[in-house]
Amino acid sequence: MTIDVILPCLDEEAALGWVLGRMPDGYRPIVVDNGSTDRSAEIARDLGARVVHEPRRGFGAACHAGLLVSSAELVCFMDADASLDPAQLLRVATPVLDGRSDLVLGRRVPQTAGAWPPHARLGNAVLAGNLRRRTGAPLHDLGPMRAARRSSLLALGLTDRRFGYPLEMVLRAAAADWRITEVEVDYLARTGRSKVTGTLRGTLRAVADMRRVMAEIRPG
Template sequence: MKILVIIPAFNEAKSIDKVIREIPKDLVNEVVVVNNNSSDETSKVARQSGATVLDELRQGYGFACLKGIEYAKKQKPDIIVFLDADYSDFPEEMRLLVKPIIDQNYDMVIGSRALGERQAGSMTIPQIFGNWLATNLLHLFYGVHYSDLGPFRAIKFEQLIALNMQDTTYGWTVEMQLKAAKMKMKTTEIAVNYRRRVGKSKISGTVKGTVLAGYKIITTIFKYL
């Protein structure tokens, strides 16, 4: 299967080369880094590391992902993998992530940090609580069982297009999961490991970012009821 990786990146020059280097090259056809209005050398480092680089000046995780999807429409991959640029995930675990799609015809696979091993300090208490709350609300209102809203995920490209993703900021991951539930897609989770990111998080690293992300996730869950 043709696999394309999309990595949204905002000021991740110190980590993006590590992420790209550890992606299994024999598994993936192309790595696309979406430079989300960075003020550092994220774009330069990503290109030097062998990635295709797209620029998205509109700030927002969802904006960056949507930019990557527009590019992917021209490449027509079978599977899209979303991966963060901060080196908190283990890119080599991508093999485990896509296996249920390739071997068992799943539509989407979420990499669950809750099921894997987390390095101490890799997730803040508000992050852990927010994931618990959001996944329980998804179960209550959409009847689907998830343990995490982890950004490390794989999905069939045709199913991703069918979801008609809209969110431009913090609600991206939960929108994908609840829409997949509403469309009765075949989904599963696999345990992935998680470590402290390189540098400070732009979301969980600030009170404002944590509050805004939590608010957006909750409102997105109710938006699609």
């Protein structure tokens, strides 16, 4: 069975070699270039990945563009910055393949002191706590490595195209009575500076996007 792996990408030329080189057999990478100014698209293509160009800037726009072009029954999402090991995609995909879960998120476990800045980790913990109270899903992390069936994701009708996309996915999945679970995955120090936690502007933008999504999607 082929599984598509959607990798939103913005200037990740330094990380893509490691990421694509560790992709498991049967996992087909779709690199969604979201306006990179480096050689990300060229490198990804040379390494055998399918490259999709999404001109509309935004994390959600890139993720959804990959979802739309995917043709696999099951899809995974993960960052392209080498903070997550593609070899561990099997951990998040297996519960969906086995029929035990509808949406699986990778709960990040830092492997080095600098992998997860304290302010980002605290913000994530607060958000996960809010999600547990609102949805009842046993989540401790809004993990970027995740797996679900493509047709089911499309049926959720996700509309956010910014940093609120992964949060909207969980909220709408919970509203649809999906079985949502998490498994532990290693969290590594990313290659290069984060577009979100690495800058004050990025952090504030992500917080604003997620607050907006939380306000718009009320518990069912």
